[in-house]
Amino acid sequence: MxxxxxxxxxxxxxxxxxxxxxxxxxxxxxxxxxxxxxxxxxxxxxxxxxxxxxxxxxxxxxxxxxxxxxxxxxxxxxxxxxxxxxxxxxxxxxxxxxxxxxxxxxxxxxxxxxxxxxxxxxxxxxQQVDGKSRQLYLPIDKGYEKIDPNDVLYLKADGAYVKIFLLGKEPAYHISTNLSHLAQYFPQPNFYRLSRSILVNLDHLERLENNYLFLVSHKTPIQIPVSNRKELMKKLTVVKTK
CATH class of the missing domain: 3.40.50.2300 (Response regulator)
Known part of the structure; x- marks a missing residue:
């Protein structure tokens, strides 16, 4: 494992x-x-x-x-x-x-x-049913809207809210809760707590630079905290040159 x-x-x-x-x-x-x-x-x-x-x-x-x-x-x-x-x-x-x-x-x-x-x-x-991630129902517009956790790019704490960015869908959802509570619905190994305010889906990681992550179909790069970079690299299979 x-x-x-x-x-x-x-x-x-x-x-x-x-x-x-x-x-x-x-x-x-x-x-x-x-x-x-x-x-x-x-x-x-x-x-x-x-x-x-x-x-x-x-x-x-x-x-x-x-x-x-x-x-x-x-x-x-x-x-x-x-x-x-x-x-x-x-x-x-x-x-x-x-x-x-x-x-x-x-x-x-x-x-x-x-x-x-x-x-x-x-x-x-x-956390799975029949090999597929459970569908989640988020509290949106006085109701509950279904999403697939696999489609989530990342979650970002924003004051008393959490922004949820989904693949191919804008704008982000705003959920009235804290990130620590919401994170339990997005388990590892694919979801990784990049910082206290960011939970990122590594399955959608397209490019990695010294200080930034780039996700599929998402224009805005995500900054990597210096203190977490080493830990992040352990989660990835990176080919290093001599």
């Missing part, structure tokens, strides 16, 4: 390092290691995240289940819980967040790698 951007929420330093090493050996990217609620939310907003590994029991912080609920309220991603607590009550509370997996410590590296792949695979395929 392709490399995933994974957020680790774990307050035990040795365990966090062990998790990060296991993920990196499997070819994944660790976006951040958060030790508490505030660090987890900050990292989730700042970095593109495909999956989160969350320890349920955290010292001096809200528990991992509360963190997972907050993350999911912003955008749906697969959650894998890691815990030393096998009590039925804790399991039932965790189950309400519909986690992709629930692993007891100490975990085995091979098991964790397999669970991550399965979690992302099933999550991504549940």
């Amino acid at each position: 392709h490399a995933l951007n994974i957020l680790i929420v774990e307050d035990e330093t040795i365990m966090a390092l062990d998790l990060a090493e296991t993920l990196q050996e499997a070819g994944h990217n660790v976006t951040a290691t958060a030790r508490n609620f505030q660090e987890a939310i900050h990292a989730f907003k700042r970095f593109p995240t495909d999956l989160a590994l969350i320890d349920i029991q955290l010292k001096n912080s809200a528990d991992g289940i509360s963190i997972a609920k907050e993350l999911l309220a912003q955008r749906r991603i697969p959650i894998i819980y890691l815990t030393a607590n096998s009590e039925p009550k804790t399991f039932q509370e965790a189950k309400e967040t519909l986690p992709a997996a629930y692993l007891l410590k100490p975990f085995r590296s091979d098991e964790l790698k397999l669970q991550i792949e399965l979690a992302y695979y099933y999550f991504h395929n549940n």
Whole structure:
């Protein structure tokens, strides 16, 4: 499978390092290691995240289940819980967040790698019906208008609204919501969070220059934040000359 951007929420330093090493050996990217609620939310907003590994029991912080609920309220991603607590009550509370997996410590590296792949695979395929992207119905002009997510070029935050640019259709739609909420309906791997205000469909990327992206049938280039350029390049298959 392709490399995933994974957020680790774990307050035990040795365990966090062990998790990060296991993920990196499997070819994944660790976006951040958060030790508490505030660090987890900050990292989730700042970095593109495909999956989160969350320890349920955290010292001096809200528990991992509360963190997972907050993350999911912003955008749906697969959650894998890691815990030393096998009590039925804790399991039932965790189950309400519909986690992709629930692993007891100490975990085995091979098991964790397999669970991550399965979690992302099933999550991504549940976003599809019969191999095709689900049709979305956007709130437009006091009603709901159907679009195909594959036709979306990119989404751009615009104050209290989000502009949705579609292939061969102008002007852009204006939806009264925030980008983090709307992004859950446009999952990776084809949709990529280029910045805090831009979510771009890489399937429509036609040209890449040092500081700009050019999308099919869209005249206006999109600026690439310097801090995200390296991460973006990992998502693309680029032929480099010697």
